[in-house]
Amino acid sequence: MDKECELLSKCGFFKKYQSTKELACKGFIKQYCKGDKMNECKRMQYRKEHGSPPSDDMMPNGAMMIAKSAD
Template sequence: MSEVCGNHPDCGFFSKYAQDEKAQELGNVKLYCQGPRQGACERAVYRKTFLANPPDEMMPNGALVA
């Protein structure tokens, strides 16, 4: 497994939900935040598109925490 994403210090999702098992499973934390899909993180796409942080409830796969 690779290192944690470089955006994690400013990532509201990671700060709030990295320890939440359900959010980890649904948001694929291991794949997006700590693994091979870091380059496909929808939170990073949002950040680049809107020049702002996405809502904390937006998971790396783009879905919202329910």
């Protein structure tokens, strides 16, 4: 329950979406960033492979978040 991803403070996805009301996002944060699947996070894998973080809009499952228009 107290588990948190070691990248939480550096992760663009988390920073950008931590206070979102999107249920999908909340679910990812719960499952990955603060849950059992953190070691499966594609963002983490990307960072390890490339030495730099992916787009903030890449989700922990590797898919891209589709930004909603602001109107």
